[in-house]
Amino acid sequence: MKKIVLLLVAAFSFSACCTGLNDDLPTPEPRGPYVAVLIVDDITNNFEGGKIYHYNQEFSTYNLTVENVPPADVGYIKVHYVEANQLIYHATQVFMGIGEIIVPNPLKPPQDFQRVLTEDFFALPNDAIELTNAPSPEGKAEEKWTQIQNLEVVRNALQQNKGSIHYFKHITDTGGFVENAKWVFIVKN
Numbered sequence: 001m002k003k004i005v006l007l008l009v010a011a012f013s014f015s016a017c018c019t020g021l022n023d024d025l026p027t028p029e030p031r032g033p034y035v036a037v038l039i040v041d042d043i044t045n046n047f048e049g050g051k052i053y054h055y056n057q058e059f060s061t062y063n064l065t066v067e068n069v070p071p072a073d074v075g076y077i078k079v080h081y082v083e084a085n086q087l088i089y090h091a092t093q094v095f096m097g098i099g100e101i102i103v104p105n106p107l108k109p110p111q112d113f114q115r116v117l118t119e120d121f122f123a124l125p126n127d128a129i130e131l132t133n134a135p136s137p138e139g140k141a142e143e144k145w146t147q148i149q150n151l152e153v154v155r156n157a158l159q160q161n162k163g164s165i166h167y168f169k170h171i172t173d174t175g176g177f178v179e180n181a182k183w184v185f186i187v188k189n
Contacts, residue, residue, distance in 0.1 A: 033058050035081055035102055035188045036153045037089055039045040040144040042169065042181035050113070051088075051104030058085035062188055064166060066131045071095040079131065079186065089184060091170055099172030100138055115154040122149045122158055128165040131186075141167055144183040145157070157189040164188050 025141040038050035063082040069075040071093040079089040101107070124145040128134060145167075147155055157163035166186040173180040 033189065034153070034158070035084075035088060035186060037052075038148050038151070038154070038185045038187065039101070039107065040147045040183040040185070041178050042144070042183060043149060045144065047110045047113075047151075048182070049107035049109045051108055052153060053081070053084070053086065053088060055084060062089075062162075062164060064186065066168075068132055069093075071099075071171075077132075077168075079184075088186065091172065091182075092170055094173060097173060099170075101182070103138055113151050116152055116155050117146065121146075122155065124149075124167075125158070125165055128167060131168040140169070141183070145185070148185055153189075154185075154187050157187045160189045162189075 014181070015031050033055040035055075036050055036052045039048045040046065041048055061083055065082055066081045067076075067078040067080075069077070073095050074097075075093040075095075077089070077091055077093060078087060080086065081088050087103055089101075091101040092099040124142050128141070130141070164187075168184055169180045170179050170184050
C-alpha cells in the first residue's frame with residue numbers, strides 16, 4: 001500500500017511539473033466563422049500582428065462600413081462589421097503627431113499566428129476591395145500582402161468560396177518628415 005501511495009504521489013508530482021510544456025505552441029487557427037484584422041507596417045514591411053474575431057453564427061451577408069475622417073489636426077478611421085454590429089478597427093490619424101490603433105488592442109503578436117508549411121504563394125485576389133477612397137500606389141498593397149499571405153487564417157479564408165479580403169492604408173502621422181502608416185487587411189472566411 002505504501003508503494004502505491006508513493007507511486008501516486010510521484011505520478012502526481014510528475015504531471016504537475018510537466019503541465020505547461022506546450023505553452024509556447026501557437027493555438028490552432030479557427031475553422032468556424034471569423035474575421036481577422038491583420039496589420040503590416042508600411043516602412044518596415046513587417047507583419048505586426050492582429051486580431052481574430054470569432055462568431056457563433058454564420059451571417060448570410062458580409063458588409064463593412066468605413067468612417068474615415070482625414071486629419072486636419074486629428075482624424076480617425078473606423079471599420080464596422082455591420083451584421084455582427086461590431087467595431088473591428090478604430091485608429092486615430094494625427095497631423096504632425098502619432099496616431100494609434102485603439103481597436104483591436106492589444107494585438108495578437110505575429111509569432112502567435114500559424115503559418116502554412118508549404119512554400120507556395122497566393123497573390124492578392126483580384127476581387128480584394130480597398131476600403132478607403134484614395135487608391136493605393138501601384139503594387140504597394142501586393143507588397144504588403146506578401147507578409148500575410150502564408151498565414152493559416154488567410155489561407156483558410158481563401159479556400160472558402162465566400163471568403164473575402166478588404167484592405168486599406170491607414171496613415172497614422174502626416175505632415176512630418178516621414179509618413180508613418182499601417183496596412184490593414186481584413187480577412188473573412
